Amino acid sequence: MYTGDSSDREARTFAGRVENNGIDPIINARSIAVIGASNRVGSVGLAAFKNLLSAGYKGVLYPVHPREKSIQGVKAYPALEAIPDFVDLAVVIIGADQVPGIVQSAADRGIKGCIVISAGFKEIGGHGVVLENRLKQIAASTGIRIIGPNCLGIINTDPDIRMNASFARIMPKSGNIAFISQSGALCTSVLDYAAGRNIGFSKFISFGNKADINEIDFLRYLKEDPDTQLILMYLEDISSGHAFMEIGKEITYQAGKPILVVKSGRSTEGARAAASHTGSLAGSDATYDAIFYQSGIQRVEGINELFNYAEAFSKQPLPRGNRVAIVTNAGGPGIMATDAAVRHGLKLATLSEETRAKLKTHLPPTASLGNPVDVIGDATHERYEAAIRTVVEDDGVDGAIVILTPQAMTDILETAEILPRVAADVNKPILGSFMGMVDVSEGVEYLQSHGIPNYVFPEAAARSMAAMVRFGERLATRERRRVITRMPCDADGVARFFRVKLAANEKAYVSEAEAYDIFAAYHLPVPRRRMIRDASEIDDAVAAVGLPAVMKIVSPDIIHKSDAGGVKVNLSTPEAVRSAYDEIIANALRYKADARIDGVLMVEMAGKGVEVILGATRDPAFGPICMFGLGGIFVEVMKDVTFRLAPMWELSAENMIRQIKSFRILEGVRGNPPSDLDALKQCIMKLSQLAADHPEIREMDINPLIVYPEGGGCVVADGRIMLERPRKGAV
Template sequence: MGPSPYTGSESMHKRCPSGPAVLPCEKPVYPLSVEAQYPAHWEADVVLADGGTAHVRPIKPEDADRLRAFYSRLSEESIYFRFFGPRPRLSDREVERFTNVDYVTRVALITTIGEEMVAVIRYDRIEPGEAEIAFLVEDAHQGRGVASVLLEHLAATAREHGIQRFIADVLPANAKMMGVLRQAGYTAESRFADGVVRMTLDLTPTETSEEVTAAREHRAEARSIARLLTPGSVAVIGASREPGGVGQTVLRNLLGADFTGPVYPVHREVRAVAGVRAYPSVTAIDGEVDLAVVAVPAESVIGIVQECAEKGVHGLVVVSSGFGETGPQGRARQDELARLAHSYGMRVVGPNCLGIANTDPAVRLNATLAATVPGRGRVGFFSQSGALGTALLQRVAQRGMGISTFVSAGNRADVSGNDLLQYWEEDDATEVILLYLESLGNPRKFTRLARRISRRKPIVAVKSGGTPAGHSARELRLPDTAISALFQQAGLIRVDDIFQLFDVGQLLAYQPLPAGPRVALVTNSDALGLLASDACVAAGLEPRPAVNLGAAAGAAEFGRALGGELEQPEVDAAVVIYMPPIPGEDDAVAAELLRVSHGSAKPVLATFEGHHGVHPSLAVAEPGTRPARGSIPSYGAPEEAVRALAHVTRYALWRAQPVVPPPELDDVDTARARELVRATLAGTAPDETSAAFAQPGPKVEIEASELLSCYGLTVWPAEVVRSPEGAVAAAERLGWPVVLKVADPEASRRAGTVRLGLTGPDMVRHAYAEFAEQLGERVELAVQRMAPQPAVPTVVGVAEDPAFGPVVSFGLGEVTARLLQDQAFRLAPLTRDDAAALVRSVRAAPLLFGEYGYPPVAVAALEELLVRVGRLAHDLPEVCRLDLDQVLVGESGVMVLGARATLRTPAGPRIDGGPRRLT
């Protein structure tokens, strides 16, 4: 017998005289009406615990027959746990009640695989803020994590409608359901009465519930990729006899790599391809098929997916083109491919991709179009470009690097870099991750994963500009400098081109991380030593005087010089330049460099006769693999070596910093802030009987002083006036001296809209008259007490980016800094280290630290303000924009002179918020 089902009770049955065999006798059936709009935004494709996929959606009246069929497949035990008694079938009235809900007070979500319903969860609101839940999972699908996914999604829908608690009555023997409820991470209470355990779940997200969700997401997505990369068998669909054909190329590469499992060519007409028996369809194959490589015309792919679903294939690699890259019709075909595959439990690599590879000797998978796949190594490699992927693999092989696994995602209809990060995090064979990215499907999730994984394994990425046609990805609105800053915050090494990608990758693959920026230079060329030294300075490294051994230096001289430098405590890394005018002792010099550097905790890299990659003489041999750790990577020029070392040094310093979460701020009143936002948006939010949050609400702009006060921030008081005497009266109340300025924040940025240092009534009247003459009698002006001087003007902002979520920006308020767009960015919430890095990232930062004639100012107070603004941005997704303009940073503190916020009811959870879903 399988595990107990994750089920709940319909506890209302205890109130009906007819007993547990009947539904609540007083509850009416709620037929769907115009008001009960179907909430399509609740639909989601999800990855289950075993790596398979399924579809979650609200139940509909037309699901009646699907519900009956689902119920007929349940065991007696499952039915007993759900209804507290036997119930051989559902009556028509019960089916009608279960499938007709109003999506507000009564909600039901179902999980489907293919056309079949395999699970259902529902809630009925029993009083304001509280609902009773019940769920049921088909016996054949228990233990796959279906219940935990459904609970996450139902909790999210409940919170949309103001429900804070779930109540579930559970039979004591139903340990599985109690486990699901307790392990969700929410605050749970239980008590025993009347023969049942009543469990209460507080649906307020907690740190524990978020950690549980992230851990389940990680395990599920990692397993889904493992099923693709470690198949027991592969079918090549579209493997023709045509020489050079796409299908035959993949088939020959699979056979040439000596894949450890059976390979099945599929062709409608021929009996054999490349000497291997062929099958007319994938369903005609005798054995199981784990992975299908699809190489048929685009218009035939959907039919192939349905055949693969019937066969029970776990994953698809679609190398066929003719999808999103061809226009709207192809994009519709691509979306249908992903939708259909997910509905039947399959992940998809592609379409329009190069394929996948795994060099593990237990697998030996080359399901790609590339004839050259590097040997076994410790680098995981992801490329979105199919055409470029072949060249990239050749480049890896030429450098002598090895890979653990390779995935080309093509149009990225499904499997993305995020999925591979989840897999490589747990893959012991992968120590370094290289990414060639053309688009980002879920950028906030990408940075979240990178920040976690980079603590253990370095990630190096090339991000090209723009989003190619056909990619399933969101448009990035942030400037490229902001994206680089957010990658840096996550510990990700972003490089400019594919040459740097491999330059940095080979250093990480073979050498230890440096402890700091101090670099020793050992060379046999004075000119090359100077180039290396200059490159170090330009890259932010600290070079020691180069040790120039002269053109005639041999192995002994290089060995002594390198050994002496590595022994110095002031050295963190060494660059060796060996460019003899006449080749001579190459092997001997290389052997000596390997001997001296062996076991050193300091990285050694070289420019060895201009060789790119690991020179054969500098490789540490390891049976069955490419060069092993301890091999010395070589670069074509000293500048290339230094550039790679600088990237790795910055990463090493980031990684060495302790992991510190965002600080707890005791004086923050998040509840009051949320109530302020709710009250402001009360007239703009969708009615609860409509599809709540399906569309964003209208924008509302407010003065943000009260909102900021909830986060311990005070805006320098100001009063809007409409007459000279009103301005004088305001100045008397605020205290002299004062500033008179245009009230409109946009207009105030123009020159001539501020008068400073007004010390008396006559000066205020005169300034007011000047504004009236310049801008008209009806102009609105603001009076504000003059802030203490000297102070450095800065600008702080928040933007709710649709791809990255809440982003905090910082820059100086000087006109020149604004014109040059000297801004820095970080994702919210901010740690104190994030805030410190944000301040120091702008080019004009020295003005805050007492340079260029400015006095040093209260940078610590500025960093505290940034932390608090980041907390506000994280807490309140309704704040789509916040501008603190200006923030004066003085010698003893900060003064916020003005703050405006734009609020908007969001269209749903943030891109990386809410329950798990494939995005």
């Protein structure tokens, strides 16, 4: 371990920092060794070292090069060991084969962190994977923290640090936004794009291959970072679903910082074959959507939308509700904004009579005093100011969108000056849409430099306002997001049953009769039922179950019973039951001659209600994920389903129900009564607990669950469970 002249004092100071998973010594490094710094034009080593110099880095730089005496006028050292002073951070820009040795040397000297910009690791496969595994071993055995490899680097705009430890072309201006990206190439484009929109950053982080420090570590750091009020992310995968959710919830609901994410890879083409509706519908993208929603994180469609939202979140207060007012000097754009607002969940505010009376005194007779407020194309900035101020002071307005189309008589700059002036007097968001690029450029520049986001077209402004509303609504529910409480169940009995089922096989199918017993152990509402293994048992079954009844084939070789003619419904007489029994057995053998037939299950006939599907599947990375949607045979065609990770709290179950497109059916339409949503919610939570308790459950469906009118409860009408022996290390 290195012990230079000044190391004791500096090491004690270093160890005394709030290191936050060892990231603080990297992001707030007071001294940096750049291994691979170079004077060679066009090299990454030169770009990275010049960036540190030109950014005005406040610490001490130690370029390391085996032959050069100086790099860009700064004394160079032939090796890391030759540096006489304590070093916080090593930035590594050398050939991949040399990297593990350098990182080991850095750890031996007591350096706390490395940024490995070098490429040539797992992204190329083969030998690169071996090298990256070596880096992981060094980090685990020594405690040194590593960002990368194969990354752009990191930037800290804090005036006391001014560190650009990257090879990006631009040092961004300071701001309250942190950007985290798995892609280094994307980062360079984002920096250029943000500079064009006058957007600044607190931290800008490219973490590459995640050999050690990952996105969850960075989120934990940023939660406590006082300079960061908004977090933007580009992700290709997540290291741990549940850990990501936990820190996401802490940042969102405790720290009150919004997180906006672009997650690439929405395709589900790589999903494995599934034996259940839930398994076939639950692709990895559905899992990510569930993770983000349960974490309070908003997923956005692309970089343009990411920064549209970021401008609003970083510059304006959150709206108290979803009632928006629109002020415009052109009818068409006002209608466009209205359509977009309503489509994304906003409501047009109803202006009070007092507000309308004030507007009437300021606007010409041809102006529209409703919402949108049309100040007419010849509006001066005085007319705009009167309209904007009057509207945002209305207690029924939670936020405003101001649209300007450039016309010959329009005071563009003077109108732009109004918005920040009015915003300073009210605690409500105001978004601008000065439409166009050239004529409005002076006004747009003024808006952006004075804290008012501007959007070329009003639809983007409406979407951004809606994103702010969604975040505000989630914050309002934070009191209902509590510790998940367990419901009564016989978890031990179910676990024993699963162990027996999987004793001799890697996988097993649970018959419907057995599935009913498992659901009953978790107090899900199951019907009366009886297994018939021989025709002589029919009379006893009729007496136990009652009529009318349903009969279903029970066979481990016939999963989709209806396809095999293995289901008969509405059997109302003993004679109909006997006939159905014989027909079901015959149909099953015609469908699959060698099918193993355990018997025929007789179940009491469920009354009429709304058919829904509940299900669960186990994602190999994130564990159990539950599904809800309208049920029946067309569920895979309609795909009107929602997902959440299990276990879940009550509010998650409520949101699963309310977020399907066909929720109105459950509310009651065309004279039908509203469904028992509370009973449905309880069923979802019980299924969630069942899935979370037993990692042996690979796929599970309840389809349909019949939901009766309010107060009538629910009943399981059909179910299937597929088991698989858990693999070592599975979630």
